Amino acid sequence: MSPGVPLRRRLLTAFDGWQRRHTAPALAVAVVRKFVDDRASTLAALVAYYAFLSIFPLMLVLVSALGFVLEDDPSLLDDVLDTAFGRLPVIGTQLRNDVEPLTGSTVALAIGLAGALWAALGVTFALARAFDVIWDVPRVEQRASVRRRLSGLAVLTVFGGALIASTVLGALVAGGGIGPAERGVLALTASFAVDTAVIVAVFRLLTGPPRPLASLLPGAAVAAVGLLVLQAVGGWYVDRTVTRADDTYGVFAAVIGLLSWFWLVSHVVLISAELNVVLRRHLWPRALTGDLEPADRLALQRSAEASVRDPREHIDVTFTDGHP
Numbered sequence: 001m002s003p004g005v006p007l008r009r010r011l012l013t014a015f016d017g018w019q020r021r022h023t024a025p026a027l028a029v030a031v032v033r034k035f036v037d038d039r040a041s042t043l044a045a046l047v048a049y050y051a052f053l054s055i056f057p058l059m060l061v062l063v064s065a066l067g068f069v070l071e072d073d074p075s076l077l078d079d080v081l082d083t084a085f086g087r088l089p090v091i092g093t094q095l096r097n098d099v100e101p102l103t104g105s106t107v108a109l110a111i112g113l114a115g116a117l118w119a120a121l122g123v124t125f126a127l128a129r130a131f132d133v134i135w136d137v138p139r140v141e142q143r144a145s146v147r148r149r150l151s152g153l154a155v156l157t158v159f160g161g162a163l164i165a166s167t168v169l170g171a172l173v174a175g176g177g178i179g180p181a182e183r184g185v186l187a188l189t190a191s192f193a194v195d196t197a198v199i200v201a202v203f204r205l206l207t208g209p210p211r212p213l214a215s216l217l218p219g220a221a222v223a224a225v226g227l228l229v230l231q232a233v234g235g236w237y238v239d240r241t242v243t244r245a246d247d248t249y250g251v252f253a254a255v256i257g258l259l260s261w262f263w264l265v266s267h268v269v270l271i272s273a274e275l276n277v278v279l280r281r282h283l284w285p286r287a288l289t290g291d292l293e294p295a296d297r298l299a300l301q302r303s304a305e306a307s308v309r310d311p312r313e314h315i316d317v318t319f320t321d322g323h324p
Contacts, residue, residue, distance in 0.1 A: 013289050013290070015288070016288040016290065019285060019288075020285040026286070027279075029285065029286055029288070030285065031271065031278050033286045034274050034277065034278060034286075034299060035270070035271060037299065038133050038274070040130070040274065041267070043130040043134075043270060044263065044266035044267045044269075044270050045263060045266070046130070047126045047127055047266040047270070048259060048263040048266045049126075050122040050123045050125070051126075051262040051265075051266070052255075052262055053122060053123075054119060054121075054122045057116035057117070057120045058120035058123075059084070060101075060116045061113060061116045061117050061120055061156070062081075062084060062160060062163075063100070064101040064109075065113075065160065066080060066160065067101040070164075076164075076167065079167045080167045083166060083170070084163050087231070088261075121149050121152040121153065124149075124152030125148050125149060127202065127206050127269070128143070128152070128206040128207075129148075130270055131206050131207045131273055132207075133306075134273045135207060135211075136305070138308040139306070139309050140309060140313075143208040147208075148206075148208075151206055152206070154205050155201060155206060158198060158201040158202075159198060166190065166194045169194070188228070191228060192224050192228060196220050196221055196224040199220040200213065200216050200217065200220040202269075203216040203276065207273075211276075211280070215276055218275060218276060218279055219273055219274075219275045219276035220272065222275055226272065227265065230261075230265060230268065281299075281302070282295065283299050291321070292319070304317050
């Protein structure tokens with residue numbers, strides 16, 4: 001390379017050649033490239049926004065529904081709700097004390113639950129739209145609003161079942177008569193297994209058309225690990241966010257902290273979904289400089305074809321360098 005080329009350009013070219021020759025860095029670069037190309041950070045921010053708006057009605061539905069399902073086992077009900085609210089930093093404890101189950105006549109209760117459920121489904125709707133973008137689903141093939149919300153309802157059902165399962169598993173581990181170290185390993189393993197199963201269900205139910213389970217497992221496992229890390233260190237980040245903002249924003253500091261938490265969780269989930277797409281379509285290595293790789297051409301082609309709005313529309317993609 002010419003000595004007149006800037007150092008930054010030379011370093012980028014050298015890194016590009018290295019990552020193209022090695023699978024692990026090439027895969028990481030490909031995931032980041034697709035994340036940027038899809039503007040997935042904006043999608044994650046939208047998911048975080050709807051998650052924040054949905055959290056109170058979602059917890060209201062959860063408390064009311066579990067009140068019916070576990071009416072004969074108040075101890076398990078309290079444990080499940082503690083598990084659910086304990087996953088929320090900043091305001092989880094406050095919500096646990098403030099959210100009361102819906103009561104009243106059968107008709108009023110049904111109407112209240114339906115309204116709360118409709119609002120809670122906003123976050124699953126936003127996730128479904130994000131997955132459509134990530135998987136380059138053409139607009140004419142994307143599911144209608146009603147089908148998306150039905151899929152969201154299935155996701156919430158899975159989430160409720162997972163909370164019960166994780167609570168029961170935690171109780172079994174705690175009462176297993178084993179040492180603290182073994183108990184910690186078992187609890188971590190159980191949490192990872194439950195989180196992976198839930199994320200697979202989210203990917204499967206909210207991605208249209210449905211994808212093979214094998215293509216969803218890698219991203220689900222990565223997302224489960226990421227969520228465990230967030231549970232461990234994310235609370236520290238959110239606490240710092242709230243502490244720094246408290247002097248300026250007062251009571252709104254908790255809002256900032258909770259939004260930050262949802263923003264982090266959304267990024268973990270969407271990056272994991274991008275990983276599934278890259279692996280499924282073998283979209284690596286990607287070029288950072290110089291000639292395009294076959295993976296670049298395929299990614300650009302799928303992105304262009306995803307903009308089809310009418311069944312009669314057809315998009316052909318060509319490249320000016322003579323390659324198909």
